[in-house]
Amino acid sequence: MKSNDIVIVGGGLGGLTAAIHLKGLGYSVLVIEKKKYPHHKVCGEYVSNEIMPYLQSLGIDLKQSGAVAIDTLQISTRTGASIKTELPLGGIGISRYAFDMLLYKKALTLGVIFKFETATSIRFYDDLFEVQTDASVTYMASIVIGAYGKRSGLDKVLQRDFIENKSSWLAVKGHYSYPDFPDNLVALHNFKGGYGGLSKTESGNINFCYLVNYQSFKEYNGIEDFNNEIVAENPHLKTFLQKANPIFDAPMTIAQISFESKNAVENHVLMCGDAAGLIHPLCGNGMAMAIHAAKIASEHVHRFLENKSYTRNHLELDYETKWNKAFRQRLWIGRRVQSVLLSEGLSKAAMATAIKSPKLLKSLIRRTHGKPINV
Ligand SMILES: Cc1cc2nc3c(=O)[nH]c(=O)nc-3n(C[C@H](O)[C@H](O)[C@H](O)COP(=O)(O)OP(=O)(O)OC[C@H]3O[C@@H](n4cnc5c(N)ncnc54)[C@H](O)[C@@H]3O)c2cc1C
Known part of the structure; x- marks a missing residue:
């Protein structure tokens, strides 16, 4: 058992990102x-562009990887009524296949050690962590993230509380070739029980990813049936599904997506x-x-x-406080916006208000996003 700093x-x-940052400061870092990669x-x-200055400070330039600049958001209701607005900060389109791979390569260059194993338990005693994996190996560390x-x-x-509750959300994603889609647009289209996003990635293909309530989904006979019957009720998505060619053999899915509150520190682990x-x-x-x-x-x-005088207790309290300050309100607003979007009546009323007052929409976007991160 070899001990690591982190x-x-x-x-x-x-x-x-944490691995790159901490390795850059000279610590021994192991990622399980x-x-x-890539996947x-x-x-x-x-x-969102808010993280670009920070990534650049770590030596990562996403624009050079072919990522697409996006500055416009389109939102539509189930019936297709839509509004476009400029995104205050803007962002980029890049696949996770490329993004995670880029960071992995950077971490490897710096000397971060990778173990391709599944962590099965994390124990903390005597001011040290023991992380066990499915390869029957135990890794020791002063810090676990x-x-x-x-x-x-x-x-x-x-024994985290949220894991005991069933969550009713599932998500479906695929890449498509669809030449008509503008580079600079991210579109969010509503349908019964969910909504889907469309945007271009570095490969030129369009990512179509949607989130849907399992109750709505389970009444249909799989993804194709659901797409034809429900997703395509939105005319924007109907046109997309008719004209786009899938790149993946089959769409990817994940279930049990939970938006419940969690703690930022759990059993001394910084989440x-x-x-x-x-x-x-x-x-x-x-x-x-x-x-x-x-x-x-x-x-x-x-x-x-x-710093020996900065104790583990200080670390945990400060991290939890900073995390809450940076993100808790955004999560809360996100929950409220989602419930409006998923209610047919409320989303129509909200769209009418947004059309009359585009400033309101921009203010909402600002409140679910941060400012560019200071480095
Ligand atoms: C449908 C949907 C659409 C989204 N769209 C957007 C979007 O457009 N823009 C945006 O900014 N965010 C979006 N998000 C959110 C975004 O995907 C996540 O917030 C982001 O991926 C979080 O990164 P992470 O590093 O916390 O987790 P992840 O990227 O999920 O990484 C966790 C890693 O841990 C590994 N892992 C898990 N368990 C173990 C274990 N026991 N041992 C070892 N490894 C393990 C996994 O293999 C994985 O690689 C979306 C989320 C969903 C569900």
Whole structure:
């Protein structure tokens, strides 16, 4: 059993960013990730620009990877009534296949160690962590960052409250070739029981990813049937589904997506990204939040490891406070916006208000996004 300064469980955006940041400060960093890179992930693949200055400070330039600049948002109701607005900060379109791979390569260059295993338990005693994996290996560390995403077997092991509750959300995603789609647009189209996002990625293909309530979905005979009967009721999505050619053999799906509150620190583990809280996807901000949380966690871990008078207690309290200050309100607004969007009557009324007052819509977008991160 070799001891590391830091073990990061989960090598998605939050985990990889923290690994790059902390390795850059000279610590020994080990990432435990269950899947080899590159791989596709269910995600809308629109990244808010708020994290660009921070990524650049870590030596990562997404625009050079061919990511597409996006500055306009279109929203439509089930019947197709729609509004377009400029995105105050804007963002980029990049697939998770490319984004996670880019960060993985950067981390490897810096000397981060990767173990492609599944973490099965995290124990803390005598001021040290023991992380066990399905390869029957135990890794020791002074710090563990939990960046293992929205739902994992580890949540059961750590006895987190949200894991006991069933969640009724599922998501479907695929890439499509569809030449007519503008580079600079992210479109959010409503349908009964859910909504879907369309935007271009670095490959030139369009990502179509939707979130739907399982109750609506289960009445139909699979994805194709649901797409034809419900998704295509929205005329924008009907045109897309008729004209677009799928790139994947079959769409990807994930179920049991929970938007419940979680703690940012659990059993002394600093939770980062979706493991600390998932924002509703319509806000298009989860990736930026995971990356921002990695920055907050890394800065506090650095302070703890270099300063003997800054205790673990200080570290945990400060991280939780900073996390809540940065994200708790965004999560709350995201929940409210989603409930409006999914109610037919309210979404019509909200659209009418947004058409009359585009300023209101921009203010809402600002409140679910952060400001560019100071570095
Ligand atoms: C339908 C949908 C659409 C979305 N659209 C957008 C969008 O357009 N824009 C946006 O900004 N955000 C979006 N999000 C949110 C975004 O995908 C997440 O917020 C982001 O991926 C969080 O990153 P993360 O690093 O926390 O988790 P992840 O990227 O999920 O990474 C977690 C990693 O941990 C690994 N892992 C899990 N358990 C273990 C284990 N026990 N041992 C080892 N490894 C483990 C997984 O393999 C994975 O690689 C969307 C989310 C959903 C559900």
